[in-house]
Amino acid sequence: xxxxxxxxxxxxxxxxxxxxxxxxxxxxxxxxxxxxxxxxxxxxxxxxxxxxxxxxxxxxxxxxxxxxxxxxxxxxxxxxxxxxxxxxxxxxxxxxxxxxxxxxxxxxxxxxxxxxxxxxxxxxxxxxxxxxxxxxxxxxxxxxxxxxxxxxxxxxxxxxxxxxxxxxxxxxxxxxxxxxxxxxxxxxxxxxxxxxxxxxxxxxxxxxxxxxxxxxxxxxxxxxxxxxxxxxxxxxxxxxxxxxxxxxxxxxxxxxxxxxxxxxxxxxx
Amino acid sequence: xxxxxxxxxxxxxxxxxxxxxxxxxxxxxxxxxxxxxxxxxxxxxxxxxxxxxxxxxxxxxxxxxxxxxxxxxxxxxxxxxxxxxxxxxxxxxxxxxxxxxxxxxxxxxxxxxxxxxxxxxxxxxxxxxxxxxxxxxxxxxxxxxxxxxxxxxxxxxxxxxxxxxxxxxxxxxxxxxxxxxxxxxxxxxxxxxxxxxxxxxxxxxxxxxxxxxxxxxxxxxxxxxxxxxxxxxxxxxxxxxxxxxxxxxxxxxxxxxxxxxxxxxxxxx
Numbered sequence: 001x002x003x004x005x006x007x008x009x010x011x012x013x014x015x016x017x018x019x020x021x022x023x024x025x026x027x028x029x030x031x032x033x034x035x036x037x038x039x040x041x042x043x044x045x046x047x048x049x050x051x052x053x054x055x056x057x058x059x060x061x062x063x064x065x066x067x068x069x070x071x072x073x074x075x076x077x078x079x080x081x082x083x084x085x086x087x088x089x090x091x092x093x094x095x096x097x098x099x100x101x102x103x104x105x106x107x108x109x110x111x112x113x114x115x116x117x118x119x120x121x122x123x124x125x126x127x128x129x130x131x132x133x134x135x136x137x138x139x140x141x142x143x144x145x146x147x148x149x150x151x152x153x154x155x156x157x158x159x160x161x162x163x164x165x166x167x168x169x170x171x172x173x174x175x176x177x178x179x180x181x182x183x184x185x186x187x188x189x190x191x192x193x194x195x196x197x198x199x200x201x202x203x204x205x206x207x208x209x210x211x212x213x214x215x216x217x218x219x220x221x222x223x224x225x226x227x228x229x230x231x232x233x234x235x236x237x238x239x240x241x242x243x244x245x246x247x248x249x250x251x252x253x254x255x256x257x258x259x260x261x262x263x264x265x266x267x268x269x
Numbered sequence: 270x271x272x273x274x275x276x277x278x279x280x281x282x283x284x285x286x287x288x289x290x291x292x293x294x295x296x297x298x299x300x301x302x303x304x305x306x307x308x309x310x311x312x313x314x315x316x317x318x319x320x321x322x323x324x325x326x327x328x329x330x331x332x333x334x335x336x337x338x339x340x341x342x343x344x345x346x347x348x349x350x351x352x353x354x355x356x357x358x359x360x361x362x363x364x365x366x367x368x369x370x371x372x373x374x375x376x377x378x379x380x381x382x383x384x385x386x387x388x389x390x391x392x393x394x395x396x397x398x399x400x401x402x403x404x405x406x407x408x409x410x411x412x413x414x415x416x417x418x419x420x421x422x423x424x425x426x427x428x429x430x431x432x433x434x435x436x437x438x439x440x441x442x443x444x445x446x447x448x449x450x451x452x453x454x455x456x457x458x459x460x461x462x463x464x465x466x467x468x469x470x471x472x473x474x475x476x477x478x479x480x481x482x483x484x485x486x487x488x489x490x491x492x493x494x495x496x497x498x499x500x501x502x503x504x505x506x507x508x509x510x511x512x513x514x515x516x517x518x519x520x521x522x523x524x525x526x527x528x529x530x531x532x533x534x535x536x537x538x
Contacts, residue, residue, distance in 0.1 A: 004528060014283075016333050017340065018306045026295050027305075035527070036296075037287045043309060043327040047336045058312040058324040064285050067316045071286065071527040258304070258340040259273060 006075045006232035007035045009068065009102070010225070011061065011093075013042035013054070013082030017258070019265035024221035025079060032229040035073075039064045042084030044113075048217065048261040051116030054084050061085060062092035069100050077104035077228045080132070081221060084119060087127060094135040104231045105142040106182075107132055108224040109150045114217070115263070122153040129154055133177030141237055144173060145182040145224050163196065163203040170198045180237050182206075184223065195245060197238050204238065207245040216255035218266035222248055275344045275501035276304045278337065278371070279494070280330065280362075282311035282323070282351030286527070288534035293490035294348060301498040304342075308333045311353030313382075317486065317530040320385030323353050330354060331361035338369050346373035346497045349401070350490060353388060356396060363404040373500045374411040375451075376401055377493040378419045383486070384532070391422040398423055402446030410506055413442060414451040414493050432465065432472040439467045449506050451475075453492065464514060466507050473507065476514040485524035487535035491517055 008029050015021030022038055029036045039061050045053040111125055112118045136142045151157055157169035170181045181198040197204045226244030235243060254267025277298050284290030291307055298305045308330050314322040352359065380394055381387045405411040420426055426438035439450045450467040466473045495513030504512060523536025
């Protein structure tokens, strides 16, 4: 029997501690009826507290993907995470994707690991956004899901912006080619955090939750992978973001600190 | 809250197609109440049918592991898969493991991917067995789980051997330091396949099943990862092998061929 299960391809970095990156993506995606593939876009050395090294993968992502393309079903989606690859290599990868573009794509742009060695400057992250966005075909839904810090790095947004200003600030991102922007960790009133789903003409608050003193690692990977899973199963973009956010809230209480570590990581299911 | 969940560390190669390697290990381990970490021991380029490239990981496994050791709980285990690393690097890795040896370890020795580029000679695989086995501490249970082809590469075994001869043939492996040998795909009567659990003085048939015309990819990774999961949850070695084998039989019927591929891969759950 030939399977035509929707397929999610993770273009992810490997966090050996299992808190974030590819392992978090997989633990999330394996809860859904999908086939999952993975193209490594960075290797790292890290504990659960700190990132010590970030390296480009040994196998070029464009080459790796070129051998997966022939075994992809018609419905497939991509999750892009930590991209420790050169502009040239990203260009080759987007060239391969152009032959068989994912119907759904979500990019969780990461400037730097939250603790440890650096990766991108604002300028190099914006260059990546240009390369990725410009490869979208009009019948495809490609979403960028920055945290507030990456949102400010990529746009002219400032901390105090109201929803209608957020739409204006996001226009430069839509002009690069992305269909929607999912802003995570935006500031709500007082001690709350607000996530927004932003399109060319709308800005919807999809969730408001209390600001926790410590944020467990892995929430960003969980949200973008969950979004892709629901999108591949037929929910629309906003519904997928809402469902992923609900799932995260349920998982939040499972957060644990590993022995010898200090930062909590999100639990599993 | 600090978690003391048993932790499984995969020392695995990455098969991007998701059929085997790290992705198969993770899809198996995430079905159990464990924390999972991963140290990459090779990157590969492959479809579901063929392996085109095998490379050493960008980050040295010994370095990667040295940053995980401080966050491991008292009870942890290791699964070793495709090791595309030099003898020197393996020596450094086993040196790191000697500081905090896994109570349980299972090594699925792989001579070569079943289709595509080569990796080890019989001699280099035996050298690895020496390096790994000699690092075991006497209070640790370290198992090697070869298929028939690797068993013959590592010992003087021949196809026609009876159980008592298999014990004798395995002695050279026990002398290297391994506590048990799990021989997979041994020949039973006629069209059946027999798996054996071999110790210094016993050889138990743990399962007999029909020889399928096509063997789905991923069964070896599934068995060794399942074994580790059950062992970490308190079953003994033989019980863990039996339980893993039962689980595999249930999963066998979920095997699928990916569109554009010809070889079936084991399904998920």
